Amino acid sequence: MAFKKLLSPIDIGTLHLKNRIVMPAMGTGYAAEDGSATERLIDYFVARAAGGAALLIVEATAVHPRGRIFKGECGMFDDRHIPGFQRLTRAVHDSDGKIVMQIAHGGRQTKSALIGDQPLAPSPIPAPALCTETPRAMTIDEIQVVVRSFGEAARRVKEAGFDAVEIHGAHGYLINQFLSQNANHRTDSYGGSLKNRARLAIETVSEVKKSVGSEIPVFFRLNGEDYIKGGCTLNEAVEITPWLIQAGADVVHVSAGVYGSDPPTIPLIGSECGCFAPLSRAVKEVATVPVIASGRIKSPLLAEKILEQGTADLISMGRALMADPDLVIKIRAQKLEEIRPCVGCGQACIERLLGGIKKVENDPISCVGNPVMGRERAWALHPASQRKRLLVIGGGPGGIQAAIAAAQRGHEVALCERNKELGGNLRLAAMIPGREEFSEYLDYLFGEINRLGVEVSLNREVNPEYLQETNPDAVILATGAPFQRMKIPGTDPERIFTAADIFTGKSDLSDHTVVLGANQIGLETALLLSNQGKDVTVVEEGDHFAPDMGPIGRFDLLNSLKKWKVEVFKQARLISADNSKAEIMVSEREHHIKGDFSIVSVEQVSNNRLSKEIESTGIPCHVIGDALRPRKALEAIEEGYGAAMKI
Template sequence: MKFNKVFETGKIRNMELPNRLVVSAMSSHLGNDDGTPNEQVIRYLEAKAEGGWGLVFTEDLGVTEDAGSDPIVGSLWNDAQIPSWKECVSRVHAAGGKIGAQIYHAGRERKLDAYESHPVAPSAIKEPAMNYIPRALTVEEIHDLVKAFGQCARRVKECGFDCVEIHGAHGYLVNQFLSPFSNKRTDAYGGTLMNRMRFALEIVEEVRRVVGEDYPIIFRMNICDHVEGGLEVPESIVMAKVLEEAGVDALHCSQGMFASKETIIPPSFISAMKYAEDVATVKASVQIPVIAVGRYIDIHMAETMLRDGKADYIAMARASLADPDLPKKAKEGRADDIIQCIGCDQGCTGETAAGNPVNCLANPHTCKETVYDLSKVEHPKKVFVAGSGVSGLSAAYGAAERGHHVTVFEADSEIGGQWIAAAMPPGKTDYNAWIYNHRRLLEEYNAEIRLNTPLTKEIVEAEKPDAVILATGSVPLVLPIPGLDNTKFVKSAIDVLRGRTSYGKNVVVVGGGMTGADTSVFLAVQGCNVTMIEMAPDIIGDAVSQVRACLLQHLKKYNVEIHRGTKLMKVEEGAVYAEKKGETVVFSDVDMVVNAMGVRSYNPLEEELADCGCKVVVVGDALKTKNGYRNIREGYDAGNQI
């Protein structure tokens, strides 16, 4: 496919853009404590400009001192912050990019203890994802916030940003006023559609007054809140028309609130381009440019949306994390070299939710522009890597890109390890792209892969590598429970997902973590009657919130019977015995039990190689079991620093 539409120039008011690809705002947790950008933030944004994106947005910038969803996000609420952001804008411009600032107030979607003030909202109604009730704003406070948005926009323009975007989506304060889900006011700011729009329209009016007629104003809006009683598409179309007449220069069409976060940051379970028709409906209703967002992970998807006239610009936020050079590669005819976002949400929102800087499972360089030394080593080493799971392949890549001579040893007939099984359940096929990307990267750096060849002490002694990285992974955990070691009746989740065993009609899955849930859905889709038992009081506690929400929906959809707080006691052929609240629970007529109770480290070589005379490093599950992102990061770090 030719990318003619993607690389058409565009214009939003007087802002000329080199193409139709946009990086929407993402919380990064990279900046300084005072909300200003540091070198890491600037390099992160510069990388996207250098990669050829048409327009790059900052993360959401708070308009008041306590506007952020947490204190780590950026802000531009006082003039003292202008010089730092001005330097950031200058650097992005020098790199050939255009940059916009998104301004916002989180309202009731913030941590309770983030600031000394109590969270505010249109009404004193709890956000389902939060554990507190916000305070309803007074009319005077609403007026003050309108002015705060205006003053923040003034600073945005003074910094030299190319445009300003008002964040009116994702359940933040402006969206809270717009949505009947959160706005229950009885005054001029609630009730009717136009009253609910009043706050947003006053902000648009004030921002326009401050920045002038020629400065581009973009409004990010929800087309659908995806919550009961929230905004739906028909009403949002009306809002789009009103915002257009109010002087907004472009609409950035999104969806979802914290209570439906899986629609804001859709994981792989949500089909790509899921919301394309919604944005197309808005596009057909207005004359101003429309930006589409919502799991556009492939340049071909962007081109198709633009060709079909469903949007004017395509925002690809997480795709830009996976590959900041996506536009440049596509323009150079190297689309196959693009590192694809796989929708895991582990390195991006999974990390920021834990208070860590944003990263990317698919690309270890992301947000590490000031961290890693990527220069070629003066004296390349001979490096052996045992295992080609995610930590092993990452380690091999980290070492090979620095010029070391790398050989990967894999006991199986294909690379990927347990990641192959991770890609088997419905909605996770994109995970295979990670293996494909690393296969290509290792080919590029001339790394050798020996399949059907486990690394042994004898090989190390014969070939004398300078360093060995052990990434032999993990094996299923088999607890000392009667009958659990009956391999004819009890199968591991890995074996089930890899197609190494047939499965009966009635299945009990033991373990309610992400692996257990994935396997349960996999079997249910295959027509099995699935029962899941979990000792803990709840299930899927090891998953990112968006992934967990989708898995819960799938388990319900496919009628998986879930028993929480249920401890496995004994397994017999045809029956499973458990205990719940001190009572014995018996599951009869069982054809198969699946052990999804976790894994344990598998590291048989470390002790054997203790006297081998070379450096030995253990990474991934072989060192300590952990999620895919952390295994990948640990492996890459070891390879880069070997």
């Protein structure tokens, strides 16, 4: 396919773009503590510019210290920020890219611990999710300070050499809060009618336009729908669009959702690809300027279709460009099978930033499928100084990634897997309802090991004799962490199964099932069983459900379990189960559930027994992933890549 629309140029005022592919603003956490640009941030954007994307948009950048949203966020509220971002724009331009800065104010979607004061908002109404502190209603003077702050930030954006500036008026941040009746209960000139609620947006566009003039275009990120009760609707977005253009907007970038909306503002795995494109079409019908479509547009085929249908003029391909910065190069070369796909898991690009129950909030982001993201300089692959024979034991995602990276460095690589198929637990994950897209990433991995000539041996159990026979120069041990069949006093062992038994179909379960453990694997196992028609109860000894997940993924998974009427107990333990009932202790109170029960355990134990035998031969051995300790594909893939770099 020629991708004539997607790869065609477009002019926006003074801005010439070589194709229609845009990387939208996405939080990274890569900036310095004071909001300044870092080498890490610069390297991240340069990689995407070198990969061929026409336009890169820097993440939501604070226009005022009280408008910051997360730790490691970019700032443009002081002239001291300009020099660092000048280095960024020069580097992107040197890589034949164009770059925009999105400027923003968080409003109620922040935390007092971050900004050192009570969050501000149009009215004292908390956000629907995540940032749930009650904000203080802004005075008219404070509103005008914000408008001027946007104007001053835009001046700095221009001085820093950016090719355009984007005003963030979406996703539940301050300008969107004023537009939304959910957040805006004011009775003055900034509340009530739609025109009044749009006043801050219009004044901000006018102020920004006054600051930058006709030298650089002004973009506006607009929600087509908030998807919450009382939120901004598509009809309102359509009515607002001409007002924004009249005030000076040169591009309308359409998105949707706020914190806690359904669908979410960042649609993840299981969401329809291109889900927000219909909103762009409605806005485009009234817009006299270019419109950008967004919403899980990860396939160039879908992007081309959206453009052909006249739904939009440009396409945001955000997470797709995180996963593969060379996306556009591969599209031009017609090598679509070599594009590393984003599966929308959100584990590292969203949940790391937002933080989980047990994690430090706002860790810098990464990518499950692309371990180099955010480490483009430090983790750049270089040819090995000496070609070696490498044996990778274990064909899960970590082992496969290790084999790929080692082969790319020039090593001779053999990959052994004891089972009849590659993929490990990621293959099991692809069986979970709504998680089928993991198979796309596996297909990519399989394609890469074939393309690179990795020798693959299936049904191969590696033992000391095999090591002696093959005599590799180094070994990467990626043998995982098998699920364990628990022993429960008073319960027939034939009633007890593992999560692997469920996913591989090696189980004959009763209609009633108890899953022991409410971590991600436990809850996803429960979801699979409920989809198979089982009556499922989940028992968790701890205080939290899915503590190994971030807030968005946890919310999505628990919501799915609720829809399937899965009972989930915390601070609970299973006492016994038989053909008539299950006895559960919940907060030290007995709870009986009638039925013929089976038990499913999700406990895992690392399998690294070969490591000592390998080391005793004098062969260097690198243990990675679950073989080191049970975790997720994210850590396994990172460690697989890291091990290959050391050999």
